[in-house]
Amino acid sequence: MSSDFLPRLTMEATVPADEVTPPPSAPLIETKHLELFYGQHRALKGIDLAILEKRVTALIGPSGCGKSTYLRCFNRMNDLIDGCRVVGECRIGGEDIYDPKVDVIELRKRVGMVFQKSNPFPKSIFENIAYGLRLHGQKTKPEIEAVVEKSLRDAALWDEVKDRLNQSALGLSGGQQQRLCIARAIAIRPEIILMDEPASALDPLATTKIEELILGLKRDFTIVIVTHNMQQATRISDFTAFFYLGELIEYDLTSRIFTNPAKKQTEDYVTGRFG
Amino acid sequence: MNRRFAGQRRDVVSLLGTGLTLGATLICLGILAVILGYLLWLGAPQVSWRFLTAGAESDMFDVNKAGIFPMLIGTVARVFLMTLFVIPIGVTTAVYLTEYAANNSLLTRFIRGAVNNLAGVPSIVFGLFGVGFFINFIGGQLDEWSASPAPHWGKPALLWASLTLAVMTLPVVIVATEESLKAIPPGLREASLALGATKLQTLCQIVVPHALPGILTGGILAISRAAGEVAPILFTGAAYYLRDTPKSLSDQFMDLAYHVFVLSTQSPNIEATRPLLFGTVVVLLLLTFSLNWVAIIVRARMRRANRVGN
């Protein structure tokens, strides 16, 4: 995997010992000159980026900069939008996911997603998680029950809901709903979890819980998270990519982006001078 | 100082305007109240168990003997059959329009235009269509193939009346279903698709169950609309008088709404048969109103449920 747009990053990632730096790992998601069009409008203008395995990568930038759009390229949710077109390369685990031979359904099994607005199904808590399992062929009740419990424990929700698994998920609080959505996503054991501003609608307490959860999930999953909250990015992410007007301005270790950015625009943004 | 804000000047125009529009509103409500009140007042006493269960064997204009049982059966049968046709077709069309079709493609626009126009076609034209297409064309063909000596399908029949009504109520079902499909928060579809569900799985397990109350409303409204219609069935299946209730799809039938027409125009002594007429009207009104009422309640409940879901 020769990635000429990665050198600084991987080198840096191996060297400094004083910073709490994660050990090296291979890039799992790579995009090369990825462009995205809504009809005639070019929303992403050639993004080159490599996202490392079992790390948390944050995408930041002012609203409308294309960070969410970019995130949605990884599980091809943009396919659902009329007139949306992707040019360039997007590889996950070395495979071009925009290859016509790719089965989107298989892709989405491996790339889970958590949305900005919590969106539990209007079913019971149990059924919310069991839904994905049944889709992917798990049939027996004990099997499903075991996975539901494990997912809820992993999502730090088990203790709060274990007595009311059969009640409607809509009765949960906003933060609980969002953790249920995370549990639902991890239940089908994806490799990557995409999170689109997962805590933006939550109060600080619920946000803290989600952040703790994300840090815990890092052991097993590669996480890409879009956030507009810069403190959040510093708290949970290993790497940060700064987007502006559909372009990738800077991509580096999170610590570096927030303390010693290379670009003026990045500095202006993270210090709150615009955006 | 308060006096500066007290209304000194009477705004006559505003008062007049408000009064006039209020008057218009009251007239609307008054019309409803008068019609319903009058018909219920005169018709309700006639409605008895005997009236509902007796046939019209002896004399259909005899106030003391005639009943409306065969008409009730006919109406229920034609409406039930219609539902079997209109619900699957209407719902799938709505599903196609909201879930599959590109929003502004030529085909979508054509279908939408067709549905809109269908909703405005006069009911008697549907009757003509039923005669020209179902009876003469399809029925005629069937008779030719089966080489039946007397027309078996090429004549008015329960099946043709139901099909004609199904065509007429198609827009009602499509519009109601579409509305409820659009009311589903898009997040639900995304959530399901992001879990790796196929479109069909998302449709069957998330979208349609969620839209069920709306689909139900559409069905009920279609039934209520069809139950009171006479023009489309005048020549496609309804009969003035029959000895029997319909036994097969190719039989003609007596019908509640058509019976109202018959009693109003064919009675030898209109004054004497008035109670019969108003009794029949009351039963018909009870039928359509209760259906509408159910539809309104289901819809209100659905709206509330959707708000919680957000």
Next chain:
Amino acid sequence: MGIHRSHRVRPLEWLAEQLIRLLSLTAILVVFLIFLFVGRESLPIVLGQMNSAAPQTVIPVEQFDSLPSERIRAYLGLSAKEFQSLNQETLKALLEIRVEAALEGSTNRDAGLNTTEWRYLLKPYQWSDYERPVYIWQPVSEVPKYNLVPLLVGSLKTTLAALFFSVPIALGAALYVSQLASPSAKELIKPAIELLSAIPSVVLGSFAMLVLATALQALTGSQFRLNALLAGIALGMASIPVIFSLAEDALTSVPVAYTQAALALGASRWRAAWQIVLPAAIPGVFAAVVLGFGRCIGETMVVLLASGNASILSGSFLDPCRTLTATIAAELGEPVVGSHHYRMLFLLGTLLFTVTFLTNVVGDLVMHRLKSGLEGRK
């Protein structure tokens, strides 16, 4: 990572999608078929291929056995199937009728006219026994008369009377309910008015014919119990809920911000509604009236019961009249399939279909303009 297709296509998925697409085409198909089958039956008249004139050559009954049956079938204008189903006696009787008709026809100078030609459909004609040229619809007579003008006038007359009655009331109520009423009153009034549309038209017609007619006759002193005005009022009741709900929708779709801005400037609620909201919603209100017109012109049972059904041409609203719809409803049971009377009724249907089609298109276009206007592309 194995995201390539294990099975290239999902057959069930594909099948379901095709089925859904196919079924959804039914709507288009139906509109097309309606136009095709209603139009097809009336086409011979439009193209001038029908001939209602009495046959010039008469086959005497005695020739029945000598002539080929095909010739007789053609002469009697029967289909092969119909011909087969009739026995000899009946056929002879039919021939007899023709002979008698021809004999009588010779006394009527109009018997040889093809009254399905356009000029007889639209222009007045002085029939024998008539003192002056008339517009008349009289399909069941020795010389069938198919003048469309009285029916068109009848339809327009009842519709105008209906709109004259229902438009002010429905629009006034819509304005009140959408702008002036308190929310709780609105929740009650709106469904109540919409419940009016749940009254079957046959019930409205029957009510008008038996109850309203007496009251109206006492009021107007008209010579006729059933007349265009009565039909118009009953029709108005049927169209009130249609116009009301569409207009109410249009008025409600005007952003509340408009009203608030006006109220903040010190306007009364009425002035805000009348001077700001109504002008902004005027295309939608217009569309509501247009669609109400379509509803009135296509309504059948109300006019069939309440209009008196006299196919005479009269300008007075107190005379009975007959509409296109009522004519179809009253007469379609009689004529033989394929006869000129039958086709003429389908011509009326085609006419109705066309008119309502046009009103729908106009209504839709105006409604769209309203929506795009309010969405800020003005």
